[in-house]
Amino acid sequence: MKFSTFVHTRLNCLMVILVVFSLQGCNENKDEESPRVIIESPYENQNFSTVDTLTIFANITDNEKIKSIEISLLDTDYNGLGIARSYQTSGSPLNFLTDFILDEPFLNSGVYNLAVRANDGENTGSGYVQIHLTAVERVIENYLVVTKNSTEAGVYLGSEINDWQEKGVYSIDLSGAALNYRQNILGLAGGVIGDAVFYEIEEFDVVATIPGFGGNSLPYFFGLEFSAKAERFYLMQRDPQLRILDKYATPVSAAQLIPNFLPEKVFSIDDDIFVLQKSITSPTLLMGRYASSGLLLNSYTMSGPVKEVAKKSQSETYVWEDGANGASMLILNSGNNLMESAYLRQGETLHAAKEIGNGSFIISTSTGLYRYDYSGGTTVLNTLIESLTALYYDDLNGIIYGTAENKLYQISTTGVVINTYTFADSIAYFAVNYNR
Structure with a gap:
């Protein structure tokens, strides 16, 4: 055997041995034990x-x-x-x-x-x-409307949708309202005037108060939301901070928001909280994604106000935006933190969006009311109705509710206006109060 052949053969053998040991080392490091x-x-x-x-x-x-x-x-x-x-x-x-x-x-x-x-x-x-x-039968106990003007908020309850009774008028420049229908607790948050006060709606007794520190035309609270899934109230503050309250309106934690930005809207999906925030020095909009503990997980630059956030899958989220190019739906992938456009109504203003089923949405734009299904496309519901600035959905009866200024519309899922109700002041909030 020639020396070069001998050396080459020995080197190949050594390489094979090293590869074998390397593979064995990899296998030894592999975790095969399940929790x-x-x-x-x-x-x-x-x-x-x-x-x-x-x-x-x-x-x-x-x-x-x-x-x-x-x-x-x-x-x-x-x-x-x-x-x-x-x-x-x-x-x-x-x-x-x-x-x-x-x-x-x-x-x-x-x-x-x-x-x-x-x-x-x-x-x-x-x-x-x-x-x-x-199973406990799910029924509607009553309907609730909160109206507002510059100095007062009015609360109305109706055992039927056409039978409204005024329950109280409160000195507050309302910045947000939210109902926890399971515990029958209604929260009203002031801006410059008033605290965040939570009422039990049967007798309208105060169950909790969080002081506000608005003044000099600067609001302290910027909004209030409630998540039925998480059973949490979310109170947006000027600090900037998102205060997280339990179902009884007791503070449990807080999220420190992005510095030099103020909160505008909050959405909750499973263990994630999405907060739309606007820069105090520029038109820049960011949507922060937070864990329920308040930890900031990521932030995303938005081209316009976000109107709805809903779960698509474990790692993907639907995001409806009144974007620079029109009313659009984006899909956010939390795995790679990419946000891609999935649907666009070019040149239209998106006033409101509401999920009514998995991947199904009602949207209100500057040209009318539409239903969009991610798997099936768009259905025109009503192009004659005025632009609805907020949408709500009664999933028990399959009824859409929309508000525009001081009017409340009751609409079928095919777009037919069933009834219209007019209040003295602008409608700030509407809720269907279920027994569960």
Whole structure:
């Protein structure tokens, strides 16, 4: 054998050995151990109603840090029902405790499985517990309208949509209103005048007050929203800060917003909070994405006001924007933080948008009222109705409500105006008050 051939052969052998050892090293470093999940609460075969909030407590252990946890409701064959919430975590072991809100009006009585899944970045471990649910009929208790002028807010309740009674007039330059229909708590937030006050709407007793510090024509509170999914009030402040309140209007946490920007609108999806913020020195608009703890996860530059944010999938979000080029729907991918245009009505102003089903929206533009389905395109509903600046949806009866100045419109899903109601002042807020 020639020396060069001998050396070449030996080198090839060494390379093969090194590759083998390298592959073995990679395999040795690969995590193949799944997290272990033990559900302590609820217990097996525990009974609940479909209006209950479930307390979830699970012990989770793993050789790696747990990165995320998902809770979901499954049928008896362990098929998903689309009822799930995700949480970002870090650590192991974990004693995981949270409330899981059942906010699904069409759940039937029966046996279900509750799943808690923990992921460490490579492996997923699951725990299951069987529970029994008893359906509670969902009905409308009443309707609510809040009106405003420069110094006062009026609250009206109606047992029927055409039977309104004034419940009170409050000295406040209203910046926002929100109803938690489960606890029957209505919040009214002032701007320059007044505090953020929360009322129990049966007797209109005050249940909580958060002082406002407006003055010199500068508002302190910029708006108020309520998320039925998260059972949280979101109070926007000048600090800039988003104060997060529980379902009883008790402060639980806060998000420090982007410096030199003021909050304009807030949206909540699962464990994420989206806050539209406007620069105090320029027309720049940013939408910040925050965790429920208040941690800023990312921010996105917007070309115009955001009117609706809704969940598309675990990693994608629908964003409706009154953009520079017209009324548009964007899709935000939280995995790569890219936002791409999915639909555009060129040159039209977007006044309002409201999700009425998964991927289905009602939108009000400068040319009329439309229904847009992500999978099916656009349907013209009504081009004669005046531009509605706010949209609401009664999912129990499939009725659309829209407001324009001091008028409330009741509209069918085919675009037919059923009724119109006129109030003395501009309508700032409308809500359907369900029993659950």
